Amino acid sequence: MREDFQDELTRVNRTLVTMAKAVREAMRQASSALLTSDHTMAQQVTARDAEIDVLYRVVEDRVYDLVARQQPVAGELRKVLTALQVAADLERMGDLSVHVARAALRRHPAPAVVPELADLFREMSTVADGLAAKIVSALADQDAVLAAQLDRDDDAMDHLHRELFSVMLSPRWPLGVEAAIDGALLGRYYERYADHAVNVGHFVVFLASGKDD
Amino acid sequence: MREDFQDELTRVNRTLVTMAKAVREAMRQASSALLTSDHTMAQQVTARDAEIDVLYRVVEDRVYDLVARQQPVAGELRKVLTALQVAADLERMGDLSVHVARAALRRHPAPAVVPELADLFREMSTVADGLAAKIVSALADQDAVLAAQLDRDDDAMDHLHRELFSVMLSPRWPLGVEAAIDGALLGRYYERYADHAVNVGHFVVFLASGKDD
Incomplete structure (x- = not known):
């Protein structure tokens, strides 16, 4: 019974790793589409979001099935149900990648990111990808140390986010309202993507250590 | 045993109703603070968010306890775990109310909403409050019909959201970048608040009917 339980939990975790890889790839492609105005790639991100939803x-089905058949209690139950919360965060990261891709589509063939902001968004996408890479590994190896590092990356994202606003609100900002609105919303999508990655990290710390960090 | 189960589920649901009332009140106050530049009220919203988190x-604790002790299976298990998803949506609605309140605080004593956008935000806050009122009632009465109406209110919110952008992107927009960025982000907070309310509605439909809509 307990062995079955562990096996099934491992299977659930493998699906989470697959999901995390998919949402990493989604944001990589969305960022690339955004920074190079690549219409085809942006469309691919929106089309493939259905796979993440599946x-x-x-x-969800595996967790429900596991709880119903194995009837775990206390700590084990909490572990199993944590998988649902991780999946919800990952699903949302997929949605945010779609928002970035849609921003690229909306302005195509013009770039959705104006040259004045391109470096900042390149850095934000690098930080986002680093976060996603870490949650893939942290989930795969149940690595609480790696997961705990996510907070630092998130600080880097917050820093870039603040810089973005200071550029757009500077009296030297040479562009209009549309570019600033796009910049503000895109900045928010990256920031939220990072927040969800940090959530996943906290859950991995909990799963690996058995206690909340 | 089954009676206990139903009693405990009812208790969980009562807490969800309390939460829904709290997030309705949070957005009412945040909107009022936003539209009247009321610093004290905005601070109250941020301070009281901790109550929603509690x-x-x-x-969460009641659901875990219920599952561990009653070991529900299949449909019953799904019902219990749906409460967690409702709670997560409500918690997020509380956060979004805080974002609106913080926007009011950031610009105080200047208004965070410029006069050109005040009518639109008044309408958005009315629609948001209507959605919140409906989920309070839908949860309290397990009313699937009421819950299903949320989609219509959400359409109204999307319509207002599009109008907001068309005002800010019009060549006649007399204001600068800062007002537009504030407008875009605030618009997104209201839109997301509505999205989460709609999610709650879908869950209520599922809870009341036993099937996904």
């Missing part, structure tokens, strides 16, 4: 359902 | 933990 993975979410798979996690 | 309610979230209460729901």
